Amino acid sequence: xxxALVLDAAVLAARVDRVPVExxxxxxxxxxxxGEDSRxxxxxxxxxxxxxxxxxxxxxxxxxxxxxxxxxxxxxVLSVPRDVVVSxxxxxxxLALTWLDGPQxxxxxxxxxGIPTDHLVSVDLAGFAAVVDALGGLEVDVPAAVRDPLAExxxxxxGVQHVDGRTALALVRSRxxxxxxxxxxxxxxxDPDVRARTAAGLVQALSAAxxxxxxxxxxxxxxxxxxxxxxxxxxxxxxxxxxxxASADLGPVSVLPVGDPVNGTxxxxxxxxxxxxxxxxxxxxxx
Numbered sequence: 001x002x003x004a005l006v007l008d009a010a011v012l013a014a015r016v017d018r019v020p021v022e023x024x025x026x027x028x029x030x031x032x033x034x035g036e037d038s039r040x041x042x043x044x045x046x047x048x049x050x051x052x053x054x055x056x057x058x059x060x061x062x063x064x065x066x067x068x069x070x071x072x073x074x075x076x077v078l079s080v081p082r083d084v085v086v087s088x089x090x091x092x093x094x095l096a097l098t099w100l101d102g103p104q105x106x107x108x109x110x111x112x113x114g115i116p117t118d119h120l121v122s123v124d125l126a127g128f129a130a131v132v133d134a135l136g137g138l139e140v141d142v143p144a145a146v147r148d149p150l151a152e153x154x155x156x157x158x159g160v161q162h163v164d165g166r167t168a169l170a171l172v173r174s175r176x177x178x179x180x181x182x183x184x185x186x187x188x189x190x191d192p193d194v195r196a197r198t199a200a201g202l203v204q205a206l207s208a209a210x211x212x213x214x215x216x217x218x219x220x221x222x223x224x225x226x227x228x229x230x231x232x233x234x235x236x237x238x239x240x241x242x243x244x245x246a247s248a249d250l251g252p253v254s255v256l257p258v259g260d261p262v263n264g265t266x267x268x269x270x271x272x273x274x275x276x277x278x279x280x281x282x283x284x285x286x287x
Contacts (some may be wrong), residue, residue: 015228016242018235019120021103026116026285028071031245034106034122035064035172035199036099060124062099062106064172064199067115068250069281076281077253079200080115081193083266084258084274087112094267103234113270114278116285119241120234125173127230129165131206134226135213137164138205140171145180146188153177168205172198192268193255200253207250214247 037060065080082096086109098105107117123131132138140163147154153170155161163171172195177188188194213219233242257273278284 015225016239017232019103019232021107021120021234023118023120023234023236024107024111024116024285025118026283028069028282029118030070030116030283031068031119031121032107032110032115032117033064033066033068033203034062034099034103034120035066035128036122036124037061037063037096037173060099061096063096064195065095065106065110066199066203066253067110067256067281067283068245068248069283070248071282074282075248075251077200077203077250078256078277078281079196079203079253080110080113080256081196081258081268083192083261083268084113084256085267085269086110111285114275114285115283119237119245121237121242121245122232123227123230125169127226129169130226130230131223132163132165132168132209134219134223135206135209136219137162138168138202138209140168140201140205144188146174146177147180147185148174148177150176156180168202172202174198192261196255200255203253204250207248210246 061082063082065082067078067080069076069078080095083094085092086095086098088098088101088105088109095106095109098109103120103122107120110117139160141160142155142158144158145156147156148170151170151174152166153174155163155167174195177194178185179188191197210223213223227246231242254277256277257271259269259271259274261268
């Protein structure tokens with residue numbers, strides 16, 4: 001039995017992709033978790049025509065950015081809005097677009113906000129959906145019935161409900177949601193933080209589902225197998241550290257405050273509140 005477990009752990013570790021990156025370390029331990037938006041590897045059943053082909057939407061963007069920081073005494077989790085403007089070698093740009101230039105560009109850009117990176121983990125669209133399905137789905141609380149045909153999202157009722165991987169992915173990818181009000185579908189109120197807030201809620205649901213999976217060894221194994229095929233990590237992160245991350249008690253996830261979109265664009269600049277929230281979380285990065 002012990003030999004089988006060791007072999008299983010070795011196989012799982014070998015399935016995880018690794019990428020070279022110069023990390024920007026800071027106090028405590030900081031994990032940066034990236035949800036990639038790439039058309040190169042779509043979930044099963046999702047047609048490229050629904051979200052765009054790799055030729056139409058080339059490259060990969062940092063669609064979701066989560067920062068988990070542990071000081072040893074407390075853990076803070078921040079959902080960073082993808083459209084916050086960060087420093088880049090060419091002057092500045094939206095955080096989501098830095099991933100087009102590779103993980104190093106994103107790590108450096110986060111450092112310009114005061115956010116270090118001790119460990120970097122990324123997952124693509126297909127991988128996220130597969131992990132959710134391996135966990136048996138997620139329990140999410142939807143404040144209103146919502147739909148978004150472009151994201152393949154269709155939840156016809158409000159409240160707590162069980163969703164599969166594709167629906168969870170649709171929730172976090174939705175850009176033009178409509179809500180059901182008085183039996184009529186209307187555009188949802190404009191909220192530049194809605195995607196970061198949705199990502200925060202899904203991470204908490206994932207954490208709860210992972211806790212439940214620990215009581216079901218077959219589900220835990222299926223989840224580990226799906227995750228090992230979906231993740232890309234920095235070269236210094238060990239399988240043991242990934243396992244510790246998976247079992248961490250995340251607690252509440254907060255959205256990092258940034259400014260409002262500028263002049264009808266997506267761009268949002270960091271503010272004094274941004275700097276204060278980063279400092280309050282115990283984060284700092286020497287640029």
